[in-house]
Amino acid sequence: MGEKLNLDMQSILNKEFNVDFKGYSASEVDGFLDQVIQDYQTYQDMVQSLTSKNEELERTNASLRAKLIETEGRAKLENTGVHAAGSGNVDILKRLSRLEDEVFQQKNSH
Numbered sequence: 001m002g003e004k005l006n007l008d009m010q011s012i013l014n015k016e017f018n019v020d021f022k023g024y025s026a027s028e029v030d031g032f033l034d035q036v037i038q039d040y041q042t043y044q045d046m047v048q049s050l051t052s053k054n055e056e057l058e059r060t061n062a063s064l065r066a067k068l069i070e071t072e073g074r075a076k077l078e079n080t081g082v083h084a085a086g087s088g089n090v091d092i093l094k095r096l097s098r099l100e101d102e103v104f105q106q107k108n109s110h
Helices: 009-014 026-080 085-108
Strands: none
Touching (some): 009 026, 026 085
16 A cells, blocks of 8 residues: 555645636535545545454464464374474474464565
């Protein structure tokens, strides 16, 4: 969302038009611009709300990925039948490392 808008609510509110002999009705223009300002505020609120929801979903997604990696690691460990203390610690460290990589890759990609 790197695009910059040409107008904001304040610039619309402060806009003044020159009056010509056959110009537009000032009250009509003001009324229309008031509606435009309301729409801008609504869009701004929507974008803010959706951005917050997106951030929450990203956090949830990262958490679920971490749980999946952990569960897959446990399943592999159970399937291989390896329960020795030394190799179990190595597996835990490997899973933790993969989990950290996943989480940091997600954060850096946004």
